[in-house]
Amino acid sequence: MSEEKSLNFIEEIIEADLESGKYTSVLTRFPPEPNGYLHIGHAKSICLNFGLALKYGGATNLRFDDTNPVKEETEYVDSIKEDVNWLGFTWAKELYASDYFEQLHGFAVTLIQKGLAYVDDADADEIASLKGSPTEAGKDSPYRNRTKEENLELFSGMKEGRYPDGSKVLRAKIDMAANNMHMRDPIIYRIKHAHHHRTGDKWCIYPMYDFAHGQSDSIENITHSICTLEFIPHRELYDWLIEQLEIFPSKQYEFARLNMTYTVMSKRKLLQLVEEGYVQSWDDPRMPTISGMRRRGFTAESIRNFCDRIGVAKRENLIDVSLLEFCVREDLNKLASRVMAVLDPVKLIITNYPDGQSEALISENGPDESYGTRMVPFSKELWIEREDFMEEPAKKWFRLAPGAVVRLKSAFIVKCESFIKDTKGNVTEIHGTYYPESKSGDDTTGFKVKGTIHWVSAAHALQAEVRLYDRLFKVENPSQEEGDFKDYINPDSLQVIPNAYVEPSLKDVGVSTNYQFIRLGYFCVDKETTPEKLVFNRTVSLKDAWAKEAKKG
Ligand code: ATP
Numbered sequence: 001m002s003e004e005k006s007l008n009f010i011e012e013i014i015e016a017d018l019e020s021g022k023y024t025s026v027l028t029r030f031p032p033e034p035n036g037y038l039h040i041g042h043a044k045s046i047c048l049n050f051g052l053a054l055k056y057g058g059a060t061n062l063r064f065d066d067t068n069p070v071k072e073e074t075e076y077v078d079s080i081k082e083d084v085n086w087l088g089f090t091w092a093k094e095l096y097a098s099d100y101f102e103q104l105h106g107f108a109v110t111l112i113q114k115g116l117a118y119v120d121d122a123d124a125d126e127i128a129s130l131k132g133s134p135t136e137a138g139k140d141s142p143y144r145n146r147t148k149e150e151n152l153e154l155f156s157g158m159k160e161g162r163y164p165d166g167s168k169v170l171r172a173k174i175d176m177a178a179n180n181m182h183m184r185d186p187i188i189y190r191i192k193h194a195h196h197h198r199t200g201d202k203w204c205i206y207p208m209y210d211f212a213h214g215q216s217d218s219i220e221n222i223t224h225s226i227c228t229l230e231f232i233p234h235r236e237l238y239d240w241l242i243e244q245l246e247i248f249p250s251k252q253y254e255f256a257r258l259n260m261t262y263t264v265m266s267k268r269k270l271l272q273l274v275e276e277g278y279v280q281s282w283d284d285p286r287m288p289t290i291s292g293m294r295r296r297g298f299t300a301e302s303i304r305n306f307c308d309r310i311g312v313a314k315r316e317n318l319i320d321v322s323l324l325e326f327c328v329r330e331d332l333n334k335l336a337s338r339v340m341a342v343l344d345p346v347k348l349i350i351t352n353y354p355d356g357q358s359e360a361l362i363s364e365n366g367p368d369e370s371y372g373t374r375m376v377p378f379s380k381e382l383w384i385e386r387e388d389f390m391e392e393p394a395k396k397w398f399r400l401a402p403g404a405v406v407r408l409k410s411a412f413i414v415k416c417e418s419f420i421k422d423t424k425g426n427v428t429e430i431h432g433t434y435y436p437e438s439k440s441g442d443d444t445t446g447f448k449v450k451g452t453i454h455w456v457s458a459a460h461a462l463q464a465e466v467r468l469y470d471r472l473f474k475v476e477n478p479s480q481e482e483g484d485f486k487d488y489i490n491p492d493s494l495q496v497i498p499n500a501y502v503e504p505s506l507k508d509v510g511v512s513t514n515y516q517f518i519r520l521g522y523f524c525v526d527k528e529t530t531p532e533k534l535v536f537n538r539t540v541s542l543k544d545a546w547a548k549e550a551k552k553g
């Protein structure tokens with residue numbers, strides 16, 4: 001029996017709200033700004049918002065926060081929808097904050113009419129200099145006391161396009177001495193003669209984040225508007241605007257954003273990695289983006305599990321990426337078929353196996369019968385892993401070495417008889433003999449063999465490119481280091497093996513299929529695979545190599 005999980009603080013709030021009758025149902029939203037691809041931090045927010053709605057029988061809107069016209073692109077909108085879907089969630093409505101421009105403009109007019117907003121002609125520097133500091137009150141702008149009529153007239157001129165960018169803003173008239181700097185007459189509209197990806201050239205004034213977000217929540221009747229901790233100081237303004245406008249009382253709640261070791265988690269930084277060529281694309285398997293992780297072979301289930309396991313915190317923290325990798329291994333262990341592949345091949349010739357002959361051997365696809373079996377061809381010449389042979393075996397070496405015996409997985413026991421080296425001293429060929437009576441599942445030799453190694457038949461194997469990934473950064477928290485975060489990029493984060501060999505059952509495999517390459521790790525078929533060329537990505541190794549390193553010290 002699994003223990004009942006305790007409620008997180010947002011669940012506690014929701015249960016109290018439902019019990020008191022404050023709300024009768026739960027409506028959350030996931031509000032991405034379409035200015036980049038989603039990352040694992042967004043996955044946390046998605047799992048939380050959609051998860052809460054699912055748990056309490058409510059719904060979640062997908063709302064594109066597209067109020068900033070120059071940055072947003074339709075490519076991002078499409079990728080965001082694909083990623084949310086792939087994570088396994090369905091939104092109630094697909095909405096765009098830009099669809100509310102008309103209503104938001106109306107709200108602004110309402111504030112002006114109530115004497116709660118004014119047009120300020122001061123430029124950005126002047127506004128900043130009058131804002132004061134956390135310890136010192138701000139000063140009123142000389143334009144603060146314009147009449148309603150004048151403000152309405154000027155705001156209408158702003159909307160009509162009569163003024164250039166930056167020449168005027170609309171500000172809420174709150175309190176220039178407020179303790180909360182966000183309450184010192186925040187800017188709510190600015191002039192920007194820019195094309196918008198959805199509204200085209202219809203608007204040349206655009207609402208600021210604080211004047212769009214809460215109002216969009218209200219328009220949609222969002223009950224619990226969940227965001228990250230940096231919005232705590234915005235909450236007072238969120239509530240003030242809703243109260244003054246007398247609109248649906250959405251409430252904002254904040255949780256700690258997800259930070260993870262050995263990566264960066266801001267779209268701005270991820271964009272730099274893409275644009276400056278540190279990675280190949282947004283979906284480069286080294287990226288912490290959902291599309292990158294998908295391409296690398298992470299499953300949606302494992303990402304959801306990870307988000308669940310890290311919980312909902314109220315304080316910033318840094319999550320160890322090995323926890324994510326643990327979740328991925330756990331899921332792939334259940335679902336990935338076991339196959340054989342050799343990444344660093346050296347030839348093993350079975351001298352007593354007949355020339356030109358081959359036979360099909362039964363091999364299990366997984367740890368138990370439910371995975372089924374497949375046939376793997378065996379023949380005289382095999383590829384084995386170079387590191388499975390040692391010329392002068394170390395103590396407790398149970399793999400191949402002169403005179404040693406080893407079991408070939410799903411096949412026979414072989415004894416190493418000799419080997420050949422090239423002029424540079426590299427082993428080029430290993431010769432061995434096999435015991436025909438030692439076939440796996442039908443072994444009558446009675447030999448006790450300690451080591452088992454994987455192999456592929458040279459005549460049958462398919463050549464494949466295999467891409468091994470390591471952490472993208474050399475340090476745990478590149479954003480916290482001195483200087484540019486890009487100075488801490490791991491130059492060896494990608495290793496391409498152009499000539500690996502995989503067993504022939506992998507012919508015509510579908511993109512994204514996950515496999516366990518026995519003894520090597522979890523791999524998946526990359527989208528760059530063609531009928532002529534197989535490409536695999538290593539998702540994760542079988543064990544946590546970094547944890548071992550850390551222990552060694
Ligand atoms: P970034 O800094 O990466 O651009 P953002 O917060 O500007 O992130 P948005 O598109 O505005 O990105 O975010 C959409 C939602 O996802 C917001 O509710 C935001 O709070 C949440 N979110 C973004 N990053 C994280 C994170 N690292 N952990 C948890 N939630 C996040």
Ligand code: MG
Nearest residue numbers: 031032033065
């Ligand atoms: Mg943002």
